[in-house]
Amino acid sequence: MAKGAHLIDSPWDVATKDCAFFLDFDGTLADIAPQPDLVKVDPELVQILQQLQKACDGALAIISGRAIATIDHYLQPLKAATAGIHGAEFRFADGTLERAPVSQQDLARAKQLAQEFAGKHQGVLFEDKEISFSLHFRQAPQFEGQVEAFMTELVPARLSSYELQRGKKVIEAKPQGCNKGEAIRRFMAQPPFRGKQPVYAGDDVTDEDAFGVVNALRGLSVKIGEGETQAQLRLQSPAALQSWLQSLLVSGAPPAPSRITTVQGESVHE
Numbered sequence: 164m165a166k167g168a169h170l171i172d173s174p175w176d177v178a179t180k181d182c183a184f185f186l187d188f189d190g191t192l193a194d195i196a197p198q199p200d201l202v203k204v205d206p207e208l209v210q211i212l213q214q215l216q217k218a219c220d221g222a223l224a225i226i227s228g229r230a231i232a233t234i235d236h237y238l239q240p241l242k243a244a245t246a247g248i249h250g251a252e253f254r255f256a257d258g259t260l261e262r263a264p265v266s267q268q269d270l271a272r273a274k275q276l277a278q279e280f281a282g283k284h285q286g287v288l289f290e291d292k293e294i295s296f297s298l299h300f301r302q303a304p305q306f307e308g309q310v311e312a313f314m315t316e317l318v319p320a321r322l323s324s325y326e327l328q329r330g331k332k333v334i335e336a337k338p339q340g341c342n343k344g345e346a347i348r349r350f351m352a353q354p355p356f357r358g359k360q361p362v363y364a365g366d367d368v369t370d371e372d373a374f375g376v377v378n379a380l381r382g383l384s385v386k387i388g389e390g391e392t393q394a395q396l397r398l399q400s401p402a403a404l405q406s407w408l409q410s411l412l413v414s415g416a417p418p419a420p421s422r423i424t425t426v427q428g429e430s431v432h433e
């Protein structure tokens with residue numbers, strides 16, 4: 164069994180139509196790209212998600228650090244319920260939109276400072292996500308310490324209602340109290356999610372909150388790729404998740420967790 168992943172004891176006897184699917188985007192549905200705007204989405208994946216959305220009566224949501232508009236762009240023509248910016252913005256299944264309140268003046272000033280910092284450190288990328296922003300150092304790992312120090316000083320000094328979120332080679336400033344676990348709780352309180360069994364897939368430390376919530380709700384948590392996790396299952400890559408989601412459409416039910424093992428990089432259903 165992969166390090167950090169554990170199996171649940173309770174029997175899993177839930178049909179796909181009775182599941183609520185919550186899916187992270189980067190590193191989960193799509194491979195991580197050298198730059199965030201270079202990510203590629205397999206057109207077949209979009210078709211699978213559309214079919215899955217239908218199969219579970221619309222109880223499918225994307226839970227991402229990206230803005231909702233960006234998720235829509237990559238997954239078009241799919242329009243799923245979505246929590247963007249780690250849950251700082253929501254689109255519910257009925258299309259209702261909601262955003263965390265922010266001080267636009269403080270945010271604009273902090274963004275300007277972060278952009279200036281990126282301009283002075285070659286390879287560090289500034290990403291503007293409207294109500295949040297990030298500094299990426301995937302192409303300049305030597306600046307990790309400086310990015311960390313800069314962002315730690317910037318937030319909360321300049322943005323008192325914000326907090327930092329660390330991800331893979333990225334640090335983001337986002338409204339306080341928004342995380343993927345809370346996003347799932349909010350969706351699960353509303354139709355068409357309410358009463359269904361949550362299934363969550365994610366690849367990063369930002370997904371651990373979501374794994375915790377899904378485990379507490381006796382759902383199924385799936386870690387994509389390597390790393391310590393409290394998820395119950397592990398699949399090796401976005402491609403492996405895509406095949407797994409496709410298999411749910413055929414079989415009509417997620418396989419019981421106790422019969423899934425991770426073997427030499429492949430997830431095997433016994």
Ligand SMILES: [Mg+2]
Nearest residue numbers: 187189190367
């Ligand atoms: Mg991710």
